[in-house]
Amino acid sequence: MQIWEQLIADTVQLGGTLVFIKEQVPADMSQWLAPFKNSSNCDLPVVTRSVQDLLSRxxxxxxxxxxxxxxxxxxxISSLNSVLQGQRILLADGSAIQGIDFAWKEASLSQWISSLKAVEAYLASAKPLHENLSTQEAPCLFLDRDDVVVRNVPYNNDPAKVELMPGAVELINQAHADGFWVALVTNQSGLGRGRISWLEYKGVHQQMLQLLAAQGCWIDECVWASFIENEAVIEGRLFASLRKPRAGMFQLVHDKLRTRMADSFMVGDSATDLIAAHSAGVKHLHLFNSEKFAKEEATLREYQKNHPQFQFHVLKNLSDLKLGN
Ligand SMILES: [Mg+2]
Structure with a gap:
């Protein structure tokens, strides 16, 4: 399958929807949408919405x-930047533009129709990727990885360099004792850039989990985003919606664990950690003290000027955080 066909198939399998925007469509738009109505094998979920529907949420x-x-x-497209969470694909004969995650260059109507047929054939024999379990909702402690759970070593590919941050074990254990889920949400652009390999990343990840486990501690769900912008690496361009400050990783955790966002906490040392959590509905936002604290705090103060409902706390030590009431 072509990469865009895989994107469409993954979208459907993950329970996503194919979204079209009403305004300024090409004259032959009805022909682009026709295959969905005539689908006989399976229904691809598709909606058409206006710019106003999106901007007003x-x-x-x-x-x-x-x-x-x-x-x-x-x-x-750029005016919708702050309200679109999904991946954005441009059907065009030109080059990629800002705000677009994937350009399907030289997309033609005939190519589109045959691609949808290929996706339908694929989905007809594919198994669901995951099914949501219906469980009771619980709050979640969301944690950034680098300089929150483990000391930051840029593009670390060496398990021997993994070191837990002071207080991380105590905080995670406290969260579990208080009935919280604990989830790790981490941007790992090193994967997308090819600076570290998947196997190296996994080695570092497993070492972190082992160090935690040695102290009777665990993390319930870990999500990482390898996406990078402006790089010609296909792997790096997948799942743009996951990368903080977008809320994708939080939504994935929410879908899987049924997290109650209004009672959930985020601890991160970057402004983008807290902005992403806020977008996802996480109420309690804590900026953790790291080397870059002054810069990150300034970014958040600036962000607050346009988002007065955005509130955050400063966390000097992980052990200072009080969960629950
Ligand atoms: Mg960090």
Missing amino acids: KFQTKSQDLIFFFESQKTF
Whole structure:
């Protein structure tokens, strides 16, 4: 399958929707949408929404959605930046533009129709990727990885360099004792850039889990985002919606663990950690003291000017955090 066909198939399998925008569509738009109505093998979930639906948040995209733009819609894509969570794909004959995660260059109607057929054939024989379990909702302690759970070593590929941060074990254990889920949400652009390999990343990850386990401690769910911008590496361009400050990783954890966001906590040492958590509905936001604290705090103060409802706390030591009431 072509990469865009895989993107469509993954979207459907992850429970996402194919989203089209109403305004400034090409003249033959009805022909682009026709295959969905005539689908006989399986139904691809598709909706068409207006810019206003999105801006007013009457309709909200999910991280697993795939949003299509035509070249004629280029003018307003950037205005939707802050409200779109899903991946954005441009059907165009030109080059990629800002705000777009994936360009399907030289997309033609005939290619589109045959691609949808290929996706349908694939899905007809595919198994669901995961099924949501219906369990009781519980709050979650979301943690950034580098300089929160483990000491930051840029692009670390060496398990021997993994060192737990002071107080991390106590905080995680306290969260579990208080009935919280604990989830790790970490941007790992080193994967997307090819600076570290998947096997190296896994080695470092397992070492972190082993160090925690040695002290009777565990993390319930770990999500990482390898996405990077402006790099010609296909792997690096996948799952843009996961990378903080977008809320994708939080939504994935929420879908899987049924987290109650309004009672959940985020601890991160970057402004983007807290902004992503806020977008996902996490109420209690804590900026942890690290080397870059002054810069990150300044970024958040600036962010607050346009987002007065955004509130955060400063956390000097992990052991200072009080969960629950
Ligand atoms: Mg960090």
